[in-house]
Amino acid sequence: MSNGRVSLKKIVKRHGAFTALHGIDxxxxxxxxxxxxxxxxxxxxxxxxxxxxxxEASEGRVFLDSTDITNTEPGDRDVAMVFQSYALYPHMNxxxxxxxxxxxxxxxxxxxxxxxxxxxxxxxxxxxxxxxPGQLSGGQQQRCALARAIVRKPRLFLLDEPLSNxxxxxxxxxxxxxxxxxxxxxxxxxxxxxxxxxxxxxADRMAVFMDGQIVQVGSPKFVFDNPATADVANFIGSPPMNxxxxxxxxxxxxxxxxxxxxxxxxxxxxxxxxxxxxSSVRIGPSGIPARIDLIENLGDALLLDxxxxxxxxxxxxxxxxxxxxxxxxxxxADPTAVHLFDAVTRVRIND
Amino acid sequence: MKRSGIATASxxxxxxxxxxxxxxxxxxxxxxxxxxxxxxxxYPPTLIFTPTLGNxxxxxxxxxxxxxxxxxxxxxxxxxxxxxxxxxxxxxxxLARLNLPxxxxxxxxxxxxxxxxxxxxxxxxxxxLQKIGWLDSYKGMTLIYLTFSLPFAIWLLVSYFEDxxxxxxxxxxxxxxxxxxxxxxxxxxxxxxxxxxTVIFVFLNAWNEFxxxxxxxxxxxxxxxxxxxxxxxxxxxxxxxxxxAAIVTMAPVILLGLFAQRHIVKGLTVGAVKGGGRR
Ligand SMILES: Nc1ncnc2c1ncn2[C@@H]1O[C@H](COP(=O)(O)OP(=O)(O)O)[C@@H](O)[C@H]1O
Ligand SMILES: [Mg+2]
Numbered sequence: 161m162s163n164g165r166v167s168l169k170k171i172v173k174r175h176g177a178f179t180a181l182h183g184i185d186x187x188x189x190x191x192x193x194x195x196x197x198x199x200x201x202x203x204x205x206x207x208x209x210x211x212x213x214x215x216e217a218s219e220g221r222v223f224l225d226s227t228d229i230t231n232t233e234p235g236d237r238d239v240a241m242v243f244q245s246y247a248l249y250p251h252m253n254x255x256x257x258x259x260x261x262x263x264x265x266x267x268x269x270x271x272x273x274x275x276x277x278x279x280x281x282x283x284x285x286x287x288x289x290x291x292x293p294g295q296l297s298g299g300q301q302q303r304c305a306l307a308r309a310i311v312r313k314p315r316l317f318l319l320d321e322p323l324s325n326x327x328x329x330x331x332x333x334x335x336x337x338x339x340x341x342x343x344x345x346x347x348x349x350x351x352x353x354x355x356x357x358x359x360x361x362x363a364d365r366m367a368v369f370m371d372g373q374i375v376q377v378g379s380p381k382f383v384f385d386n387p388a389t390a391d392v393a394n395f396i397g398s399p400p401m402n403x404x405x406x407x408x409x410x411x412x413x414x415x416x417x418x419x420x421x422x423x424x425x426x427x428x429x430x431x432x433x434x435x436x437x438x439s440s441v442r443i444g445p446s447g448i449p450a451r452i453d454l455i456e457n458l459g460d461a462l463l464l465d466x467x468x469x470x471x472x473x474x475x476x477x478x479x480x481x482x483x484x485x486x487x488x489x490x491x492x493a494d495p496t497a498v499h500l501f502d503a504v505t506r507v508r509i510n511d
Numbered sequence: 512m513k514r515s516g517i518a519t520a521s522x523x524x525x526x527x528x529x530x531x532x533x534x535x536x537x538x539x540x541x542x543x544x545x546x547x548x549x550x551x552x553x554y555p556p557t558l559i560f561t562p563t564l565g566n567x568x569x570x571x572x573x574x575x576x577x578x579x580x581x582x583x584x585x586x587x588x589x590x591x592x593x594x595x596x597x598x599x600x601x602x603x604x605x606l607a608r609l610n611l612p613x614x615x616x617x618x619x620x621x622x623x624x625x626x627x628x629x630x631x632x633x634x635x636x637x638x639x640l641q642k643i644g645w646l647d648s649y650k651g652m653t654l655i656y657l658t659f660s661l662p663f664a665i666w667l668l669v670s671y672f673e674d675x676x677x678x679x680x681x682x683x684x685x686x687x688x689x690x691x692x693x694x695x696x697x698x699x700x701x702x703x704x705x706x707x708x709t710v711i712f713v714f715l716n717a718w719n720e721f722x723x724x725x726x727x728x729x730x731x732x733x734x735x736x737x738x739x740x741x742x743x744x745x746x747x748x749x750x751x752x753x754x755x756a757a758i759v760t761m762a763p764v765i766l767l768g769l770f771a772q773r774h775i776v777k778g779l780t781v782g783a784v785k786g787g788g789r790r
Contacts, residue, residue, distance in 0.1 A: 214681050235687035247682035251700045260696075261686035308686070 163225045164190045164315045164348030166211065171220035173206050173372075180206045182372045183220070188350065188365075193342050195351045195359035195380075198369030199395065204352040205244075207369075208318050211350060213237050224315060235264075240309035241318040244325070246301050248293040248308075254280070255289040258307045279311035282341060299330045306338075310345060317342070317349040323358065335362055356396045360384065368392050390506040393435045393499060399463065401499070402441070402473045406434045408500060416469050418448040422498040424510035433506065435499035438463070441475035443483070447492030452485050466491060537761070543754035551750045566755035575749075577756050580738035584760075586649055587724075587734060588717035591656040595713050596706065598657075599664035604698070606665065607672035618669075621662040629659075633726050640727055647729030655723055660713045667712070671705030672698070707774045711767055718764065735760050 166188040173181040181203045188194045196204040209215040211222060213234035221230045229237050240261070248257050258276045267275075280286045283303040293301055302322060309317060322338070323331045339362050342349050353359050359366050360380040368376045368383060376388035387393035393401040406415045409429040413420040420434065443464070450466040450473065457463075457479070464475040466489070475491060483489050500510045543551055545562040553560075569575050606614060636655055637646070645651030675698055683693035699706075721736040728737055739760065742753040 212681075212685060214684070233689075234681070234684045235689055237685075239685060241682065241685045243678045243682060245676060245678050247676065247678040249679065249683075249697055260683070260688075264687040264689075264692065308682075 165223075165225050166316065166348065166350070167223040168207070168211070169221045169223070171207070171210060171217045171222070173203070173210065173215070174218045180372050181210075181217075184374055186367055186374065186377070188348060190348055191346050193339070193349045193351065193362060193364045195353060195363035195366035196369060197353055197356060197359040197363075197366050197396075200354050202369035203372040204354070204369050205320055208241075208320055208350060208352050211316070212239055212241050212318050237316075238314050239316040239318055240312065240314040242302075242305045242309050242320065242322045244321045246293075246305040246325075248301060248304055250293050253290050253292050254285065254296070254304050254307075257293065257304055258289075258311050261308065261312050275311050276307075279307040282310060283307045283337075298325055298327075299334070302326060302334065306341075310341070310347075313345075314347065317347050319349065320352045321354070322351075324353070324355075331358075338362065357398060360396070368395065370395075386508065387435070387499065388508050390433050390435060390501040393501070397437060399438050399474050399476070402434075402436045402438065403501075404434045404436070404471065404473065405503065406432055408432045408434075413498065413500075415448065418468075420448065420493055420498065421495040422493075422500070423495045424498060424500050426500065426509050430509075431503035432509065433501040433503055435501060436473075436493045437497065438474040438476040440494045440497035441466075441473065441477070442492050442494065443475060443477055443481050443489050444492060445490060447490040449488055450491055451488050452483055455485050540754045540757050543751055544758050546751050548749060548751050566751045567759070570752055570755045570759060575742070575752060577735055577738045577759065580733050580735040581759070583649075583728075583732050584718055584734040584736070587652045587656065587732065588714050590649060590653040591660055591717040592710055592714045594653060594657055595660045595664045596710060599661055599668055599709065600699075600706070602661075603665045603668035604672050604694070607669050608677070618666070621666045624659070624662045625666075629722055633722065636723070637726060646727060647731045649732055652724070652727060652732055652734075655727060656717050656720065660716060663716075664709045664713055667709050668702070668705055671702040675701050704774050707771060711771050711774070715764055715767070718760075 166186070168184050168186040171181055171184040172179065184203075184207055186207075196207060198204050206215060210217050213229070213232060217230065221228055223229065224237065224239075249260065252260065255276055258279055259272050262272045262275060276289070277286065280289060283306050285300060285303045285307060288296060288300055288304070293304065296304060302325070306322070309319075319338075323334055326334060335358060351359075351363065363380055365377065365379050366383065367374045368388075370389075370391055376383055376392050378386075383392065384396055387396060387401070390403050394403060404415055406413045406420075407429065408414075408422075408424075408426065408431075411422060411425060413422055413432070413434050415434065422434075448468060450468040452464055453467050453472065454465040455462055460479065462477050462479055462481055464477060464481070466473045466475060473491070498510075499508065501507060502509055542558075544566050545564070546560050547563055547565065550557065550560040570577055572578070605611075606617070611617070640646045640651045640655070643651075645654065679697055680693045683697040684690070688696060719736065720734070721740070724732075724734040725737045725740065728734060735756070739753060739756045742749045742756065
């Protein structure tokens with residue numbers, strides 16, 4: 161029975177006059193680790209809460225394995241959720257917290273105990289079962305919340321920024337463990353995050369949210385390589401893609417008085433936004449002249465801020481570049497790595 | 512950080528003054544309750560006297576026994592408390608959770624009822640109870656006390672409910688508890704401190720109430736505060752008996768206070784330091 165295919169059909173969510181979601185369509189495959197990625201306020205949590213049944217959609221329908229669950233109570237949807245705040249029950253100890261979902265369906269005590277042990281072991285908190293949530297560190301609370309979610313075999317895991325309250329080091333570790341845990345359980349997982357790197361590393365596929373709409377769905381690699389709009393391009397990748405107002409004609413991009421080669425071929429002449437990832441910017445003996453404003457040494461790479469006609473263009477280069485701040489250099493871009501977006505609609509025009 | 516000697520001394524001094532002001536009448540009453548009526552009237556007052564338990568005997572088991580009145584008080588206060596809590600808990604929960612229009616205005620109304628001078632309401636209440644034939648009855652007394660205790664209890668409880676994150680209940684809903692069990696298992700246990708405080712305040716208010724008790728009560732329902740008042744009569748005032756009755760009446764109050772001290776202090780500060788930790 162536990163398949164876990166999720167479909168959202170034209171979900172609209174309004175709060176009074178404000179529309180938080182403008183018609184969300186989404187299909188998530190069984191067993192997939194699916195990220196909802198987007199800037200803060202773009203509607204990710206709202207979408208997740210609609211799937212959980214904690215919030216009602218103003219329009220549209222939610223399906224779980226071809227059952228329409230749009231009006232089903234949260235408890236009858238067979239989903240488990242980890243909240244950003246963890247939402248542990250402070251008056252119960254860890255054991256009671258993890259046991260709670262099973263107690264609620266009247267499972268025999270022996271079975272509950274075994275399941276609690278098993279879940280606690282999977283997230284390495286067997287030794288903390290008798291503590292209250294208030295006596296746990298942030299990371300341990302997070303694991304407790306996770307254990308409470310995995311203790312029953314739900315059809316769907318919903319995780320709302322589960323790592324955002326952890327410090328950077330722990331976040332990296334937990335990210336990997338979460339991924340492994342999801343693989344071993346094989347349960348469809350929807351994972352909300354505003355951190356593009358997190359989504360890129362953890363998700364099988366992701367949906368990019370902007371202003372209550374999904375702008376792109378795809379594997380992290382596909383979205384990174386083929387951002388659907390200039391805004392997606394800007395949001396994904398760190399440092400973000402350079403977006404340069406330019407005009408295009410015949411495989412050549414004109415930026416002010418300068419020219420860049422591109423392998424893109426689109427018809428006619430038009431105004432575009434040229435998108436170049438910092439890692440695709442080449443510093444060399446020829447190209448567009450620019451001045452180095454700032455050099456940041458990352459150890460294994462350099463991050464250069466180049467200024468060109470009031471614009472700042474960021475370049476990520478190898479440490480072999482010996483130029484100094486204030487010097488003038490020439491830059492160009494790998495012709496196959498230039499992205500073109502329409503200057504008005506900001507939608508991608510090359511493929 | 513170490514406080515200077517002067518600061519500590521003045522703090523102790525001020526605390527001492529207030530403590531004396533507050534405890535002196537109680538100690539005086541305690542002393543008086545063991546005196547004979549003659550010793551009470553001795554002038555100047557004497558600290559050395561032959562202590563007697565006669566007052567307590569009279570007040571508890573004699574002709575002027577207040578035992579029935581203690582029972583009346585207990586019944587009224589208990590009814591009032593139970594009914595208040597049964598109504599206030601769901602009301603406060605709803606007020607804390609729902610985005611009702613006019614919530615703020617309602618909150619102010621609740622506070623405003625606490626500011627009215629009760630004397631102003633005696634005549635309307637008297638006429639009202641007379642009309643429905645509930646004067647001098649337990650149900651009438653309880654009803655009148657409810658009009659004060661309910662708004663107060665709701666107002667006190669709302670801040671406790673508001674302290675509980677909504678997500679915690681949502682987690683329970685997803686964990687298949689359903690609304691009722693989410694409330695009973697997740698919300699209610701977390702506000703038990705607030706409930707204890709409210710129970711104590713409501714009970715004590717009813718227990719100590721005098722004005723309505725004397726006007727709206729009578730022979731059937733004569734609460735202990737009224738019975739005590741009857742020791743003061745036109746011909747003479749039985750100070751020693753009055754003191755003994757007062758001590759007997761105060762005893763449960765003081766015991767309750769000591770027992771629930773921790774809760775009460777927290778209850779008084781909960782509004783002031785919102786979000787300062789529930790535990
Ligand atoms: N109850 C609400 N009333 C009004 N606006 C809301 C409510 N809940 C969310 N919003 C708005 O909906 C938008 C999407 O919110 P949310 O889904 O929480 O964003 P995200 O999780 O992507 O940061 C935000 O602009 C937020 O302010
Ligand atoms: Mg969110």
